[in-house]
Amino acid sequence: MSNNDEWYYQVSTGEVTRGKTANALDRMGPYPDEATARNALEIAKARNAAADADDED
Numbered sequence: 884m885s886n887n888d889e890w891y892y893q894v895s896t897g898e899v900t901r902g903k904t905a906n907a908l909d910r911m912g913p914y915p916d917e918a919t920a921r922n923a924l925e926i927a928k929a930r931n932a933a934a935d936a937d938d939e940d
Contacts, residue, residue, distance in 0.1 A: 889913030892923035 891912035892898075893905040899920045903910065911927065914920040 890915070890917050890920035892920045 887902045889902065889912060891900050891903060891905065891910040891914070893900060893910055895905075895909050899917055900910075901917070911923040912920060914923065919926070
């Protein structure tokens with residue numbers, strides 16, 4: 884997969900972009916498609932909740 888086939892979520896602006904356009908500290912991804920990138924914060928929230936639950940075990 885080339886860089887331009889990947890989607891990223893820019894944390895500071897909430898913008899979704901194709902390819903690495905933002906600073907590495909300001910982007911989440913890569914994601915396989917635009918819709919998934921738009922859900923980056925929800926995906927991270929769910930992953931954090933699952934990791935927290937694992938820590939409690």
